[in-house]
Amino acid sequence: MAAAAAAREDETASYMQQFDGRLNKYDFHLEEIPRLSHKDRRAEALIAAEKPVVLTGTSLVKTALKWSLPYLEANLGSGDCNVYESKTNRFKYYDDKKLTSTPDFKFVPPTHLRQMTFSEFVTELRQCEKNPKRKKRVYLQQPLNDTVGPAIVRDFVHFDWEWLRENQSRCNWGPLTSNLLLVGMAGNLTPAHYDEQQNFFCQVEGQKHCMLFAPDQFENMYPYPIGHPCDRQSQLVLEEPIDSNVFPNVSKLRGVHTVVGPGDVLYIPMYWWHQIQSLADGEHTTSVTFWYRAGPSPKEIKWPLSVEQKVAVTRNIEKMLHEALKDPNEVRHVLRMIVDGRYSATNWKTPYEGMEKPV
Numbered sequence: 001m002a003a004a005a006a007a008r009e010d011e012t013a014s015y016m017q018q019f020d021g022r023l024n025k026y027d028f029h030l031e032e033i034p035r036l037s038h039k040d041r042r043a044e045a046l047i048a049a050e051k052p053v054v055l056t057g058t059s060l061v062k063t064a065l066k067w068s069l070p071y072l073e074a075n076l077g078s079g080d081c082n083v084y085e086s087k088t089n090r091f092k093y094y095d096d097k098k099l100t101s102t103p104d105f106k107f108v109p110p111t112h113l114r115q116m117t118f119s120e121f122v123t124e125l126r127q128c129e130k131n132p133k134r135k136k137r138v139y140l141q142q143p144l145n146d147t148v149g150p151a152i153v154r155d156f157v158h159f160d161w162e163w164l165r166e167n168q169s170r171c172n173w174g175p176l177t178s179n180l181l182l183v184g185m186a187g188n189l190t191p192a193h194y195d196e197q198q199n200f201f202c203q204v205e206g207q208k209h210c211m212l213f214a215p216d217q218f219e220n221m222y223p224y225p226i227g228h229p230c231d232r233q234s235q236l237v238l239e240e241p242i243d244s245n246v247f248p249n250v251s252k253l254r255g256v257h258t259v260v261g262p263g264d265v266l267y268i269p270m271y272w273w274h275q276i277q278s279l280a281d282g283e284h285t286t287s288v289t290f291w292y293r294a295g296p297s298p299k300e301i302k303w304p305l306s307v308e309q310k311v312a313v314t315r316n317i318e319k320m321l322h323e324a325l326k327d328p329n330e331v332r333h334v335l336r337m338i339v340d341g342r343y344s345a346t347n348w349k350t351p352y353e354g355m356e357k358p359v
């Protein structure tokens with residue numbers, strides 16, 4: 001057993017070694033995400049346990065492996081696509097529905113969303129690539145919908161839906177909600193955030209460095225408050241030195257990472273933080289996501305709650321307070337009043353003073 005585990009570690013280590021010097025340097029500890037054949041029982045066990053794993057040898061999106069830019073240009077259809085434009089390599093997500101809900105603060109959107117055909121996008125991409133300073137970057141993020149042409153529909157129909165259904169039912173996930181097509185430039189970076197869905201992240205062209213952080217890293221990742229347009233995003237800029245006076249928990253930060261290439265499928269469990277960057281010395285990258293809603297909550301709740309359940313509870317409390325009070329300063333005030341008034345150690349002689357523990 002130990003020998004097998006060691007051999008497996010070596011296998012993974014040698015896999016990541018080839019990227020030495022090609023990835024950003026990070027101050028925190030990163031372990032490697034296991035790479036396993038999709039037929040391997042251990043891969044199934046990791047998915048069932050909501051742990052990240054890179055699945056190799058799947059035919060999940062085999063028919064998409066030919067989705068080069070000219071192929072997509074010829075077959076995606078003439079409908080408009082969502083293209084984010086950024087002045088830096090960071091493409092931080094924000095929810096523009098939340099833009100008006102923080103009256104005290106002026107939010108400057110970090111990226112600009114434009115609509116254009118795939119063909120127009122390719123022209124922009126080529127122009128941006130030619131500019132040596134890369135003062136403008138583009139990142140296409142478009143759900144695959146019914147406007148795609150017949151060849152893409154055929155490729156889509158031949159995705160390995162049976163394998164997906166098996167996983168979905170084994171893991172008791174809810175319905176598939178969407179497939180996002182991502183086409184980005186070398187070096188484009190999606191900053192650390194978590195999604196409230198399960199994700200089979202399929203790499204189609206080029207390579208991406210994926211760093212994941214378990215849900216128990218919530219406090220080390222410093223998420224924005226729920227009413228902020230950057231809800232679910234980390235306030236940390238991981239690729240730059242982090243001020244430990246401002247973010248003291250950063251010394252405790254621990255993650256896992258891998259590089260995915262064409263044909264690889266990375267399972268990104270719900271609530272796991274992830275930061276994804278197209279390798280800077282490569283070409284453009286293409287990925288397709290499979291997002292699934294969480295399954296129904298278990299019939300029997302067990303205490304203590306799991307970290308994931310606590311994140312969900314925290315979100316619900318924050319959401320309720322934010323919706324009721326509107327102003328983030330008031331949310332802070334009410335939370336402080338509760339904690340300082342009734343839950344802080346200084347106001348307790350013993351927990352539940354005056355109550356006796358049943359024998």
Ligand code: OGA
Pocket residue numbers: 182189190195199201268274276277287289
């Ligand atoms: C995701 C995601 C970003 C990217 O699939 O959930 O955040 O740049 N992807 O690939």
Ligand code: FE
Pocket residue numbers: 193194195274
């Ligand atoms: Fe994501």
